[in-house]
Amino acid sequence: MPLDAHIPSGPIEQKWQKNKFDLKLVNPANKRKYRIIVVGTGLAGGAAAATLGELGYEVLNFCFQDTPRRAHSIAAQGGINAAKNYQGDGDSVQRLFYDTIKGGDFRAREANVYRLAEVSANIIDQCVAQGVPFAREYGGALSNRSFGGALVSRTFYARGQTGQQLLLGAYQALQRQVAAGTVKQFVRTEMLELIVVEGRARGIVVRDLVTGKISSYVGDAVVLGTGGYGNVFYLSTNAKGSNATAIWRAHRKGAFFANPCYTQIHPTCIPKSGEYQSKLTLMSESLRNDGRVWVPKSAGDKRSPDQIPESDRDYYLERIYPTYGNLAPRDISSRQAKNVCDEGRGVGPGGLGVYLDFRDAFKRLGRKVMDERYGNLFEMYERITGEDPHDVPMRIYPAVHYTMGGLWVDYNLMSNLPGLFVGGEANFSDHGANRLGASALMQGLADGYFVLPATVGDYLARGGFAKIDTSHPAVRDAEREVNERTKQLMSIGGKKSADQLHRELGNVMWTDCGMARTKESLTHALSVIPELREKFYRELRVTGSGAELNQQLEQAGRVADFFELAELLCYDALQRNESCGGHFRVEYQTPDGEAQRNDAEYAYVAAWEFKGVGATPVLNKEPLVFENIHLAQRSYK
Amino acid sequence: MRITLDIWRQKNPRDPGRFERFEVPNINEHMSFLEMLDVLNQQLVSEGKEPVAFDSDCREGICGMCGFLINGEAHGPLRNATVCQTHMRHFKDGDVLRLEPWRAAAFPVLRDLIVDRSALDRIIASGGYTSTRTGSAAEANQILVSKPYADKAMEAAACIGCGACVASCPNAAAALFTGAKIAHLAHLPQGQPERMARALSMTSQAHAEGFGHCTTIGECEAVCPAGIKLEVISMMNKDVIKATLGGRASEMQTLAALPPSAAMRFFESEPPKKEQ
Ligand SMILES: Cc1cc2nc3c(=O)[nH]c(=O)nc-3n(C[C@H](O)[C@H](O)[C@H](O)COP(=O)(O)OP(=O)(O)OC[C@H]3O[C@@H](n4cnc5c(N)ncnc54)[C@H](O)[C@@H]3O)c2cc1C
Ligand code: SF4
Ligand code: FES
Numbered sequence: 001m002p003l004d005a006h007i008p009s010g011p012i013e014q015k016w017q018k019n020k021f022d023l024k025l026v027n028p029a030n031k032r033k034y035r036i037i038v039v040g041t042g043l044a045g046g047a048a049a050a051t052l053g054e055l056g057y058e059v060l061n062f063c064f065q066d067t068p069r070r071a072h073s074i075a076a077q078g079g080i081n082a083a084k085n086y087q088g089d090g091d092s093v094q095r096l097f098y099d100t101i102k103g104g105d106f107r108a109r110e111a112n113v114y115r116l117a118e119v120s121a122n123i124i125d126q127c128v129a130q131g132v133p134f135a136r137e138y139g140g141a142l143s144n145r146s147f148g149g150a151l152v153s154r155t156f157y158a159r160g161q162t163g164q165q166l167l168l169g170a171y172q173a174l175q176r177q178v179a180a181g182t183v184k185q186f187v188r189t190e191m192l193e194l195i196v197v198e199g200r201a202r203g204i205v206v207r208d209l210v211t212g213k214i215s216s217y218v219g220d221a222v223v224l225g226t227g228g229y230g231n232v233f234y235l236s237t238n239a240k241g242s243n244a245t246a247i248w249r250a251h252r253k254g255a256f257f258a259n260p261c262y263t264q265i266h267p268t269c270i271p272k273s274g275e276y277q278s279k280l281t282l283m284s285e286s287l288r289n290d291g292r293v294w295v296p297k298s299a300g301d302k303r304s305p306d307q308i309p310e311s312d313r314d315y316y317l318e319r320i321y322p323t324y325g326n327l328a329p330r331d332i333s334s335r336q337a338k339n340v341c342d343e344g345r346g347v348g349p350g351g352l353g354v355y356l357d358f359r360d361a362f363k364r365l366g367r368k369v370m371d372e373r374y375g376n377l378f379e380m381y382e383r384i385t386g387e388d389p390h391d392v393p394m395r396i397y398p399a400v401h402y403t404m405g406g407l408w409v410d411y412n413l414m415s416n417l418p419g420l421f422v423g424g425e426a427n428f429s430d431h432g433a434n435r436l437g438a439s440a441l442m443q444g445l446a447d448g449y450f451v452l453p454a455t456v457g458d459y460l461a462r463g464g465f466a467k468i469d470t471s472h473p474a475v476r477d478a479e480r481e482v483n484e485r486t487k488q489l490m491s492i493g494g495k496k497s498a499d500q501l502h503r504e505l506g507n508v509m510w511t512d513c514g515m516a517r518t519k520e521s522l523t524h525a526l527s528v529i530p531e532l533r534e535k536f537y538r539e540l541r542v543t544g545s546g547a548e549l550n551q552q553l554e555q556a557g558r559v560a561d562f563f564e565l566a567e568l569l570c571y572d573a574l575q576r577n578e579s580c581g582g583h584f585r586v587e588y589q590t591p592d593g594e595a596q597r598n599d600a601e602y603a604y605v606a607a608w609e610f611k612g613v614g615a616t617p618v619l620n621k622e623p624l625v626f627e628n629i630h631l632a633q634r635s636y637k
Numbered sequence: 638m639r640i641t642l643d644i645w646r647q648k649n650p651r652d653p654g655r656f657e658r659f660e661v662p663n664i665n666e667h668m669s670f671l672e673m674l675d676v677l678n679q680q681l682v683s684e685g686k687e688p689v690a691f692d693s694d695c696r697e698g699i700c701g702m703c704g705f706l707i708n709g710e711a712h713g714p715l716r717n718a719t720v721c722q723t724h725m726r727h728f729k730d731g732d733v734l735r736l737e738p739w740r741a742a743a744f745p746v747l748r749d750l751i752v753d754r755s756a757l758d759r760i761i762a763s764g765g766y767t768s769t770r771t772g773s774a775a776e777a778n779q780i781l782v783s784k785p786y787a788d789k790a791m792e793a794a795a796c797i798g799c800g801a802c803v804a805s806c807p808n809a810a811a812a813l814f815t816g817a818k819i820a821h822l823a824h825l826p827q828g829q830p831e832r833m834a835r836a837l838s839m840t841s842q843a844h845a846e847g848f849g850h851c852t853t854i855g856e857c858e859a860v861c862p863a864g865i866k867l868e869v870i871s872m873m874n875k876d877v878i879k880a881t882l883g884g885r886a887s888e889m890q891t892l893a894a895l896p897p898s899a900a901m902r903f904f905e906s907e908p909p910k911k912e913q
Contacts, residue, residue, distance in 0.1 A: 384722070
């Protein structure tokens with residue numbers, strides 16, 4: 001099927017303005033007659049719901065947590081990028097655009113990324129007006145820090161809690177609309193199916209997680225801002241509840257899933273401590289501003305770090321990438337950490353760790369300044385490991401962190417299913433094969449505050465669909481599917497919890513489809529995953545009933561969907577016979593071990609079409625055209 | 638190590654509930670408290686018994702979803718930490734721990750250790766925001782905010798909305814939570830236009846939700862994982878008094894219409910000391 005991204009014509013600097021002018025407007029008096037279903041209350045969903053409500057639409061907004069303020073965006077630490085050039089260090093929309101395309105290893109759509117860079121400055125204005133307490137200089141102006149993959153200082157931050165503060169800004173805007181009656185909030189309510197009527201997304205089937213009741217909501221458009229699918233690896237920096245059910249259900253109903261294999265492994269996480277581990281904790285990349293990454297020069301050096309003299313240390317990022325040093329992008333830093341550990345130079349239990357050392361920064365800046373910058377991260381580290389980074393270097397190791405892939409969307413963030421819009425981490429749109437630090441928050445808010453409110457309105461104004469209610473046969477069919485699935489999960493009667501079976505899937509994914517992938521490992525995964533899936537449906541046990549608060553059932557449903565998504569991820573990784581960004585195929589590397597792209601054959605978005613569980617999915621391609629940026633081998637040396 | 642747990646079991650809001658005893662052998666001290674409960678639940682599932690329901694999501698102390706009492710202490714024995722950030726190394730072999738949900742009239746128990754905290758959302762909805770239209774904001778550096786104020790605002794804004802302050806308060810007051818939002822916005826110029834109206838509406842909403850009156854006992858500050866200080870409550874009280882004395886509705890509207898710099902005249906709290 002041909003994919004049309006609907007990219008506006010004209011020079012890239014004018015595309016968004018032109019598009020905004022071309023978008024149809026809804027008559028203000030009619031807005032309240034349109035009902036928009038927004039699933040998700042993170043930066044993307046929360047900002048979209050609040051803004052659409054403010055514009056006057058009737059918005060129904062859903063999340064599975066007990067309040068919208070707990071969406072996983074809350075956990076983002078480091079910061080948000082914007083091309084404000086407050087530091088006068090040469091930043092511009094053009095540079096942020098270029099850095100993001102290059103950071104994404106030339107696998108993102110130019111027009112989307114340019115728009116992102118363009119609206120980035122408005123995001124900061126918006127958040128400041130909401131009272132987001134960004135860090136400031138003594139003179140009262142906003143302060144910035146640097147993040148990986150950039151040579152300018154364009155990251156805005158609120159201590160180590162930037163995501164929290166941005167999300168609270170969006171949450172408060174949302175609560176304002178709740179009070180105004182434009183947004184109806186449904187908490188502890190999980191979307192389990194998408195309702196499609198005559199080819200258009202018209203509603204969702206949900207389960208009330210407190211009472212277990214299954215019901216449906218229909219409207220004129222559906223917006224998904226349901227986050228990423230990193231938990232397909234079981235262990236990741238995502239929250240325990242983060243899941244792919246909403247986008248997976250939409251995919252099964254016809255929405256294409258784009259670039260599922262583009263997953264980001266973050267270089268600075270606290271290493272795993274045991275088999276019981278339920279999640280991994282990120283140490284913000286901002287630490288790499290002042291921390292230096294190193295391992296002993298020789299394998300098997302078991303001395304404690306303070307006993308290892310300068311001459312026996314290998315500051316490998318500074319050595320290999322003299323220009324970017326410790327601020328080399330995430331994919332590169334993670335791979336190098338894996339390399340030194342594979343050489344036997346890793347530190348800590350199992351040799352799966354590298355040092356992130358603040359000794360020099362403490363000397364240069366003093367404890368007070370350092371604590372001001374990173375105090376809460378130091379505390380967090382100490383709380384988890386029992387070690388104080390003031391005294392000993394941190395030990396870090398890469399972990400699954402972010403998923404660049406997601407549902408395919410056009411320039412207007414609409415999927416190939418008309419009426420289904422997707423924002424934030426749930427879509428594939430802006431980060432190509434690798435996301436730069438502090439760019440997800442930017443994208444979530446750009447989508448939520450500025451893009452979706454304009455483009456959803458256009459879709460509604462164009463019309464062409466009739467009002468429906470929940471008595472429609474498509475609604476009843478979707479509900480029946482949900483009920484049958486619940487019954488199936490409840491009736492297996494095995495001995496294992498969904499969590500246990502999920503962990504087994506995660507092990508396969510991490511080993512075969514993690515930081516380094518090969519044809520063999522992926523073929524292996526594709527043979528093992530269906531077996532594991534069968535095992536899941538044989539050995540699962542869900543206690544209790546469906547008609548009550550039942551966390552085992554919630555989890556079982558999510559894990560069931562991960563089992564299907566995992567397979568698609570491996571198909572995608574296997575078809576992409578090149579290395580790019582977070583997707584590293586061992587067979588395709590430059591002589592010095594960097595990712596080797598193949599632009600002639602793979603400069604496309606892989607958009608997959610669902611054909612049934614266990615059936616081979618169909619690949620559709622959207623060619624990527626680079627008119628403004630010259631394709632080049634990414635270099636951070 | 639081995640731990641004995643007495644856990645509150647309650648099937649639904651109508652069930653009277655009771656404690657049930659569990660033994661958890663073979664605990665690794667590096668486990669987090671919630672991972673220890675995961676291990677217990679996995680065991681219960683394999684035996685076909687109902688696992689213990691508890692809330693959690695981020696598991697790193699920021700989302701505010703987790704929380705229950707361990708031996709009567711909200712979030713357990715560790716200061717400035719949530720229960721998900723508490724590791725087993727803080728307990729001893731042979732400890733007997735009693736786990737119960739937050740207890741407050743405004744927080745009905747839904748199941749086991751899970752309570753309904755939506756009253757906190759309604760407090761925010763009653764005024765815990767600035768009324769800015771998306772897309773209409775002024776250039777961010779147009780209004781400068783001196784760093785000490787910005788830092789103070791951030792300190793108050795760090796509240797994670799967990800409800801431990803309510804659970805630990807003998808009056809079940811939500812003063813620390815409400816004060817934190819009022820103080821956050823009151824420390825910033827952007828929060829001035831609606832400052833007085835906000836203080837009044839949020840505090841009256843808290844009372845309407847059934848939270849008690851604050852008598853400055855200070856238990857909340859002691860258990861707060863986000864380090865919110867009692868001073869937010871005094872700031873809230875001052876604003877409420879000011880608003881009640883001087884703030885008839887018409888005046889509030891005049892105040893809201895003034896440019897932020899003029900509204901700043903009403904901003905009378907002591908500026909925090911500049912750091913050396
Ligand atoms: C630890 C950590 C630190 C990070 N730090 C940074 C950083 O410093 N800078 C940066 O730019 N990015 C950072 N990121 C990435 C960034 O935080 C996320 O990509 C971004 O916040 C995702 O926002 P979102 O709105 O797309 O989704 P989320 O915030 O994940 O929100 C998902 C929402 O969807 C709801 N939902 C999901 N499924 C369903 C369903 N089936 N039914 C109902 N509701 C559902 C959830 O309840 C939730 O409300 C970090 C990520 C992590 C994990
Ligand atoms: S004030 Fe502290 S204890 Fe109360 S809800 Fe906020 S973070 Fe939790
Ligand atoms: S689970 Fe998020 S704060 Fe504990």
